[in-house]
Every structure is written in C-alpha cells, then in structure tokens.
Amino acid sequence: MGTPVRDMAAMVRQPARRTGGRKLSLMNLFLYLVLSALSIICLIPFFWMVSTSLKDRASTFQFPPQWIPDHFVWSNYVEALTVVPFDRYALNTFTIEFFVILGQFLSCTLVAYGFARFRFRGREVLFMIMLATQLIPEQVTMIPTFILFSKLGWVDTFLPLTVPAYFGNPFYIFLMRQYFQSIPFDLDEAAKIDGAGAFRILFQILVPLLKPALTIIFVFTFTEVYNDFMGPLIYLSDPDKYTLAIGLSNFVSSFQAEWNYLMAASTVVLFPLLVIYYFAQKHLVGGIANLGIKG
Amino acid sequence: MSRQRMSPLARNEERLGYLFISPWILGLLIFTLFPLVATFLISFTDWDIYNPPKWVGLKNYFNLFTDKLFFQSLKVTLLYSLFSIPLTLAGGLILALLLNANIRFIHLFRTIFYIPSVITGVAVAMLWIWIFNAHYGLLNYFLSWFGIEGPKWLEDPKWILPTYVLISLWKVGGNAVLFLGGLQNIPQHLYEAARMDGANRWQIFWKITLPLLTPTLFFLLLMGIIDSFKIFTTAYMINDGGGGPDNAGLFYMLYLYQKAFVSLDMGYASAMAWIGGGISLILAIVVYRTQSKWVYYEADVGKKGSDQHGDTRA
Incomplete structure (x- = not known):
C-alpha cells in the first residue's frame, strides 16, 4: 500500500515545462x-x-x-442504502478514520521531529532501520499481531484498527522529516533563546509550517483506511461494527445478481474517495512540490 | 562522541531525541520485531489460539510440501506476477512518454489516468465482476462488436488469471506517474548534447531516457514483487472468499487468510507466511543485488564509481 503514496507524490511535483509555443502538429x-x-x-x-x-x-x-x-x-439508491444500514457503516468507517488520522498526525510529527532536530547516538542507524522495515512483507507479522490483539480482548472493537497508527508509519515519518529539514534551524534557535521548550517549539512554531505534509498524510491515510478490507474482515464480526468495505462485501451475498442495487451501493461508497482525490489534486501541488523522493 | 565528554546540554538533547522517537521504537518492538520472531516460533506449533499450542517441530513445513493447494496458490501468485509486472511496467513507461508531452489538457489526462490507483477496494472489485460477467458484461458486449464471442472470464479456470492481469493493466497510470517523475528529472542538457551528436529519437530513448529511468524501474519492480504476495481484496471478492473454479484464483494471501482466520490453523499459516515472505524477500534481494548491473543513479552520470546508495561496485 506504500506505492500509491509515492505515485501521488511524484505526480504532483510535475511542473508544466514550457518550451516555446505549442503547435498543433x-x-x-x-x-x-x-x-x-x-x-x-x-x-x-x-x-x-x-x-x-x-x-x-x-x-x-x-x-x-x-x-x-x-x-x-433513482429509487435503486434508496433501496440499496436502506436494506442494510449503510449509515451505520459510514459512521463506523469515519470513526476509525478519525482516530487513525489523529494517531498518524501525532506519532509521525513527534518521531520525525526527533529524527530531524535532535542529535543522538544511533540516529542514522535507526533511521535506516526504519526505512528498511517498509520492505518487510505484511503477512510475516500479521498472525502474531492478530493473536496479540485477541489475547488483549480487542477483537470486535476498533482498537486493532486504530491503535497501531499511534506508533508511526515509516513512510510518513520519512516524508515529515523531509519537511522538517526544509524549515530553517534559526527558527528553533530563536525560540530557544526566548526560553521555549522542545514541545512548545514543535507545536507553536513548526507544526503550523508543516500543514502541507499533514495534508498529504491526511489524504493518504484516509484512502488507506477507507479501502482497508482485510483488517476489518479479520477483526470485526458484529454487524453493528462493520465498515463500508465489509458492509459492501456482505451486501453482495444478500443481493446476489441484482446488479443495479450493487452498483448503486458501489457508487455511493466510491463517492467520498472521488471527492478526496479532487481536493487532493488542488491542495497537494504546492505542498509536495519541493519534496525530493528518490528510490 | 563518548559518554563522558558529552556536555549536559548535548545529553539533554539526546534524551529528548530518544523521547520523541520512542513511539516508533515501541511500534518497532511490538508490531514488527515481536511478530517476526513469533511467526517463526508459531510455525513449529499446532495452534488454534484457544487451546495451548503444541510443539510439532517441522511438521507444518512437511505438510506444506505435500499440499497441492499451497503450490497452487504459489503458482497463481507467481504466474500473475510474471505477466502483470512486466506488462504494467512497459505500459506505464509508454503512457509516461505520452504524458510527458507539452500539450494542452495534459494535466487533465494525468489526473484521469491516476484515478484507478486511488479508487480501489471492494466497490471496484465488484465493478470488475460485473464488467467481466460472461453473459451481460460490458467487455463481452464490446468484443461482440468485432464478432468475437468473449470467454467466460471469471467462470473459466483458464481465463481467471488473464482477467486479473487485464485488471492490473487498468492501473498502469500509477506507474506512469512515477516514470513521469523520473522523466522530468532527466537533465535537458543530456538530450541537447545527444541531439548535437546527431542521435535520433530512438537512440536517445535507448541510450539516455531508459538508462536514466532505471532507478524508477528498479523501485517499481521491487514493489511489484512484494505487492503481488499481498493481493487480497480483489481475489477475495471475485472468488467469494474461496479459490474460484479449480482454485485458479487462489492467490497466496487468500490461502493464507483461509488457513489462519477460517480454519484457525495458526501454525500452518505461520509456516506459509514465512515461506511467502521469504520468497518475496529473496526475489527482492535478487533484484536489489543485480541493480548495480542495470540501475543508473544520478551521481553516476557525473562521476563514475560513486558508492552512493550502498552501491558495491568497485
């Protein structure tokens, strides 16, 4: 799931190249x-x-x-959306979204701040380890994580889907660190002389400057959570807790070959993603333009 | 910097640094290192989570090697990668070359081609099932214009994998956008110099463009291999959680899911996880190791023999 993130990042930093007039050849x-x-x-x-x-x-x-x-x-839409409680699924999905996005914001900002602004022994090595962990295939860690959460009694709650976000995501941390490094150190120094502590410098001075990076993390996290299928499938069994993804997949079994209803439900489910993509297009262009992502 | 000679200020800075990165360190321990070791240990047990695990040594691994479905899932995944990865790489590259033109509405085109990479998940999987429907699907209707009677796609074991490959082609826009980033990083003066030397478009592509895109190619190849072992949502939806006719749509992750979360055979699933993870890791290492033979990094253009990016070339 890391790839679309990079694709989008690469896409938005394409400036239109101007070489003379455009000719319609x-x-x-x-x-x-x-x-x-x-x-x-x-x-x-x-x-x-x-x-x-x-x-x-x-x-x-x-x-x-x-x-x-x-x-x-048009009644297909009414029919499709009332037969199963899609409003409930939407509420669940957005609840999870809220806590995951909050978690990513907090953890990635703090960790990236640590890597970008403080000197400590092992910093480079730890950073390399962090980048390397992105290559570990998910399936190798999936089973013990499930067992851990089920032993904690977290199955059938939103916790397994939200709590991991509070421990940071390597790619977002990397992204945030790039942004921190583009902010001049003088700002921190000036604030330090004025007696501001590390937390105050971060939240009062640096975070407002990080909005572009936070916007990117918002959009990517939103789509990732929204499209997540396996997580909710494994962890949620109470129909009252279903997300849109799971709700939709169950909807298929109740409506077998009623393609008009199925497509109506699909259209509704895809709509928020289209909206987000539309706005992401506009907001990300300036934000990520100065970011160098290299292989 | 040795411990004794650190000033109080530096020590304070160090303490704060560790404090700030501590969430990630904890996450690394809880969600990466612990599960890595645990998966390995669980793979030697018989465990349904509810009863205490039973140590069975290598039994799970022996069973794997006589499990037809395991080999089937491996075959499906590898065959899919073998076709899907090269096709989506080539398709992405061609599309990127088209999208690199300086014409009106080019941003609109880029935006359109990227949509399939953002809009994914269950709803899109359902849409594909409908489009590939053997009797009323849009694709077979389209083929009928040309007098072709379309295959039964998802109902025919022979056609399931080609269907998946076709679906993956719909997403070439994602690759194209990354290639486009690479294309636009190529310094203009290289092209000018080549033109000055009388090189034609074809030569410029093979001698300049393609070599300078190899880092992107490398990255996409690596991610493509890792990602094909993760294919789940579409495979699950299309086959209704099963493997499809003759298990022709049984992707590795789908089988792993069935073993772990349907049969609750955690030991067996862990052994599978290790083997699957191991295979994708080995393939990734092979690609990584050979990169010095075919991947050019920017630094190489100016001066030869730089050892940036961990390149081990002499």
Missing part, C-alpha cells in the same frame, strides 16, 4: 487521439457503474445493453 493530433482513447478506457468502468445503478432489473440483463437507461430509476 500532426504529431500532437495523434497524441490527443491516443490519450483520449485511453482516457475513455480508463473511465468507462465508472460510467458503466453509474449507468447500471440507474437501470431497472430487466434492463440490467438486456443484451445489447443500453448505454444510458431509458428512464433513471
């Missing part, structure tokens, strides 16, 4: 054609999802299919 025309065709392939599944979600049952199974339904059956 044959080459460019060809380029537009290819890119447009590929874009259609890329987006058509989503179009198909929304289109199916507005059909009645009969026209779902019509062949050849209708691209745009004759009449829009």
Whole structure:
C-alpha cells in the first residue's frame, strides 16, 4: 500500500515545462487521439457503474445493453442504502478514520521531529532501520499481531484498527522529516533563546509550517483506511461494527445478481474517495512540490 | 562522541531525541520485531489460539510440501506476477512518454489516468465482476462488436488469471506517474548534447531516457514483487472468499487468510507466511543485488564509481 503514496507524490511535483509555443502538429493530433482513447478506457468502468445503478432489473440483463437507461430509476439508491444500514457503516468507517488520522498526525510529527532536530547516538542507524522495515512483507507479522490483539480482548472493537497508527508509519515519518529539514534551524534557535521548550517549539512554531505534509498524510491515510478490507474482515464480526468495505462485501451475498442495487451501493461508497482525490489534486501541488523522493 | 565528554546540554538533547522517537521504537518492538520472531516460533506449533499450542517441530513445513493447494496458490501468485509486472511496467513507461508531452489538457489526462490507483477496494472489485460477467458484461458486449464471442472470464479456470492481469493493466497510470517523475528529472542538457551528436529519437530513448529511468524501474519492480504476495481484496471478492473454479484464483494471501482466520490453523499459516515472505524477500534481494548491473543513479552520470546508495561496485 506504500506505492500509491509515492505515485501521488511524484505526480504532483510535475511542473508544466514550457518550451516555446505549442503547435498543433500532426504529431500532437495523434497524441490527443491516443490519450483520449485511453482516457475513455480508463473511465468507462465508472460510467458503466453509474449507468447500471440507474437501470431497472430487466434492463440490467438486456443484451445489447443500453448505454444510458431509458428512464433513471433513482429509487435503486434508496433501496440499496436502506436494506442494510449503510449509515451505520459510514459512521463506523469515519470513526476509525478519525482516530487513525489523529494517531498518524501525532506519532509521525513527534518521531520525525526527533529524527530531524535532535542529535543522538544511533540516529542514522535507526533511521535506516526504519526505512528498511517498509520492505518487510505484511503477512510475516500479521498472525502474531492478530493473536496479540485477541489475547488483549480487542477483537470486535476498533482498537486493532486504530491503535497501531499511534506508533508511526515509516513512510510518513520519512516524508515529515523531509519537511522538517526544509524549515530553517534559526527558527528553533530563536525560540530557544526566548526560553521555549522542545514541545512548545514543535507545536507553536513548526507544526503550523508543516500543514502541507499533514495534508498529504491526511489524504493518504484516509484512502488507506477507507479501502482497508482485510483488517476489518479479520477483526470485526458484529454487524453493528462493520465498515463500508465489509458492509459492501456482505451486501453482495444478500443481493446476489441484482446488479443495479450493487452498483448503486458501489457508487455511493466510491463517492467520498472521488471527492478526496479532487481536493487532493488542488491542495497537494504546492505542498509536495519541493519534496525530493528518490528510490 | 563518548559518554563522558558529552556536555549536559548535548545529553539533554539526546534524551529528548530518544523521547520523541520512542513511539516508533515501541511500534518497532511490538508490531514488527515481536511478530517476526513469533511467526517463526508459531510455525513449529499446532495452534488454534484457544487451546495451548503444541510443539510439532517441522511438521507444518512437511505438510506444506505435500499440499497441492499451497503450490497452487504459489503458482497463481507467481504466474500473475510474471505477466502483470512486466506488462504494467512497459505500459506505464509508454503512457509516461505520452504524458510527458507539452500539450494542452495534459494535466487533465494525468489526473484521469491516476484515478484507478486511488479508487480501489471492494466497490471496484465488484465493478470488475460485473464488467467481466460472461453473459451481460460490458467487455463481452464490446468484443461482440468485432464478432468475437468473449470467454467466460471469471467462470473459466483458464481465463481467471488473464482477467486479473487485464485488471492490473487498468492501473498502469500509477506507474506512469512515477516514470513521469523520473522523466522530468532527466537533465535537458543530456538530450541537447545527444541531439548535437546527431542521435535520433530512438537512440536517445535507448541510450539516455531508459538508462536514466532505471532507478524508477528498479523501485517499481521491487514493489511489484512484494505487492503481488499481498493481493487480497480483489481475489477475495471475485472468488467469494474461496479459490474460484479449480482454485485458479487462489492467490497466496487468500490461502493464507483461509488457513489462519477460517480454519484457525495458526501454525500452518505461520509456516506459509514465512515461506511467502521469504520468497518475496529473496526475489527482492535478487533484484536489489543485480541493480548495480542495470540501475543508473544520478551521481553516476557525473562521476563514475560513486558508492552512493550502498552501491558495491568497485
């Protein structure tokens, strides 16, 4: 799951390169054609999802299919969202989101601050170890972690899904440290002379300057938690505690081949992600632009 | 800096440093080191969590080597990687070259191609099941335009893996964006010099662009290998938690999940975890070790023989 984070980081630091005027040559025309065709392939599944979600049952199974339904059956959405308590699932998901994002903010800020601003023995080695742990495959640590949480009696609570966030995430710590290092040391020094302690310097002076990094962590954590399937699947069994991901997967079994309902529910579940992506696009551009992420 | 000669100020700084990184240190101990050792130990036991574990030595490992499903899951995962990784790398690179053009709306195109990398999870898995539906699916409808009668995709054991590979191609935009980052880091003067020397586009691509993109290629290859052992959500959804017809969709993580959390066979699952983790680690090390043969780092362009990035070249 670390990869999209880097992809996005790389994407947003592409400045438009300007080399003279733009000419509409044959080459460019060809380029537009290819890119447009590929874009259609890329987006058509989503179009198909929304289109199916507005059909009645009969026209779902019509062949050849209708691209745009004759009449829009909006009641599919009402039906799909009331048969199972999607509001409950949404509330659960956002509760977990809140505590995980809070945890990442706190832990990653503190740890990155430690690595960026304090000299201590073993700092470089520890930092390298931290980067290396990203390569440890998840499955090797999954089982004892589950056993640990079940022995603590945390199964069927949100704790196994939220508590680990309070111990930091290597990639976010790395990201935050880069940001700390871009802030001049003079700021800390000046505050220190004024008698501010380490915590005050961090929260009053540095954290406000870290907003771009925190925005990035917010967006990535949000999508990661939102899409997490295995975690809730393993830890949550009480239907009242289901997240959207699990709720949706269970919905499939109750609605077997009712594709219009299934697609209506899917559309609703995907909507917040699209919104977040839309805003991420705008806010991340300036924030991450100066960040050098190299392999 | 020896302990005795540290000033009180420096000692205080050190104490604070450790204090601030302590959450991560604790996390490392609780969520990484302890589980690593524990998985190893549990793999020698028979344990359903509720009853006390029974030490059985290498039994789980012996059983693994006679378990057809274990080899099936390994085969599915490796075959998938063998096709999906090269295809998504090549696709991503080509798309990045297209997206590197200086034309209007290029940002819009980049945004569109990246959407599939952000929008994932259960809902998208369901969408794919619908699109690949053998009778009413969009894909077979599309194929019928060309007079092709589409295969039964997810219902046909022969077609399940190709379906997964096709689905993975939908996400090439993620790779493309990383390649694009690499492309735009290539200094312009290299291109200019090459053009001055009379190199054509083709030569420039093979002699300059591709070599300078190898760090990105290396990174994506490494992550691709590790990630293919983690494929779960789509595999679970498509096969309804099982392995699909003839277990043709039984990915490694799915089988591991069944053993650990459905049959509660923690010992067996731990042995699987170690072997799976070991294989992806070995593959990753092979890639890492060979990188000095094919990966160029920026520092190498200016001066030869730099040992940055832990490069062990003489």
